[in-house]
Amino acid sequence: MRVLGVDPGLVTTGYGVVEFLGRNLSLVEAGVVRADPNLSLERRLAVLYDGVLQVFRELSPDAMALEEVYSRYEYPRTAILMGHARGVICLAAAHCNVPVFSYAASHVKSVITGSGSASKEQVQHMVMARLDLRRVPRPNDVADALAVAICHGNLATMYSSAASGGGQ
16 A cells, blocks of 8 residues: 655645555655745645645555644634645545545654654654654655654554454
8 A cells, every 4th residue: 555645835745655565664755845935825726736746646645644734723824724735635636536534643643653742853753763764854844744644554554454354
């Protein structure tokens, strides 16, 4: 199974594709889609859509995983803007017939590190260890995208194994 993890942003969107073969996993590709912050919102969304669509077409993921939108109560505009970014990313997935799975940040942290309150650094180091990388993926958007991909792959593998009787 090949999972595309995405950390949405209006200027920098991190992505990472992880291949799962049983309990083994490997990094296929990771990077960012960047939009000029001086562009209008609709142009940044178009750049984001085109970039993510290209990732889908080139890397052919079986599923996409992304974090749910989180915004502090004091900043509702941030949640609205992030909703736009998530929307065009989900639209790209729909156009490529790729199912979308969404996870709360605390759930991703829990699956990756065992603690839903793990620090960003703890998550990054677990991503590095799980993918047998020499260094922490940079920028942070890439590490976050890989974490959500690993989270989904782990859960999908676990549920698949249990459904087929592998957990007995």
